[in-house]
Amino acid sequence: MTGIGKVGSRTGKIDHQTVVAANGLLDRRVLLGRAAAAAGILGTGVGLSTTTAGAEPVTEAPWGLAPGNPVPPYQLPSKFAKNVVRTLANPNFEPRTSQSRTPHHLLDGTITPNGLHFTIVHGGVPDIDPEVHRLAIHGLVKRPLIFSLETLLRYPMTSRVAFVECGGKNGRESSYRPCWTRPGSIRRQPGSWRKAPIRRT
Numbered sequence: 001m002t003g004i005g006k007v008g009s010r011t012g013k014i015d016h017q018t019v020v021a022a023n024g025l026l027d028r029r030v031l032l033g034r035a036a037a038a039a040g041i042l043g044t045g046v047g048l049s050t051t052t053a054g055a056e057p058v059t060e061a062p063w064g065l066a067p068g069n070p071v072p073p074y075q076l077p078s079k080f081a082k083n084v085v086r087t088l089a090n091p092n093f094e095p096r097t098s099q100s101r102t103p104h105h106l107l108d109g110t111i112t113p114n115g116l117h118f119t120i121v122h123g124g125v126p127d128i129d130p131e132v133h134r135l136a137i138h139g140l141v142k143r144p145l146i147f148s149l150e151t152l153l154r155y156p157m158t159s160r161v162a163f164v165e166c167g168g169k170n171g172r173e174s175s176y177r178p179c180w181t182r183p184g185s186i187r188r189q190p191g192s193w194r195k196a197p198i199r200r201t
Helices: 002-011 028-044
Strands: 098-101 119-121 134-137 145-148 158-165 188-195
16 A cells, blocks of 8 residues: 555556555556566567576476376365364263354355354254154144155255354353454354245145
């Protein structure tokens, strides 16, 4: 921004040779102009020497020199993302509440992956058999109903992006600091769900 202030105060215009984007990318006009100038130098051979190129020779990475791995039936995260995991409050699964927190500071994008959603579990993670599981709607209703998963999947489905937050989070998690600046202490995240609305049943 220093370049804008100096040039703009004299001419009233922004010098594109001075200004660069905030993320370090050159202005498009600057890039094209320098590319044309470089092409002119190469065409004339002026200013070329064996000592001016400071960069090392470009070499092909190992994964570009041979066929890759077989395609698995179910794609898992890359081994290079092995540290993108949740923080566990009870890693040894002692007889108490188990909590896992979303690593917001390690995520890209706005949708939380299924395996990184925060959880608060008081009795372990149930191993639910979808063939046996049933949804019962009863109580103060005109007609009690019971649905299997197969039956529910026959209804028109709705996809929705929603923000989920734990109602029992502590004061530290409710502070003014953005959630991505507090790694390992978050019980909130956006996610995408696909479901059959109950009103359609």
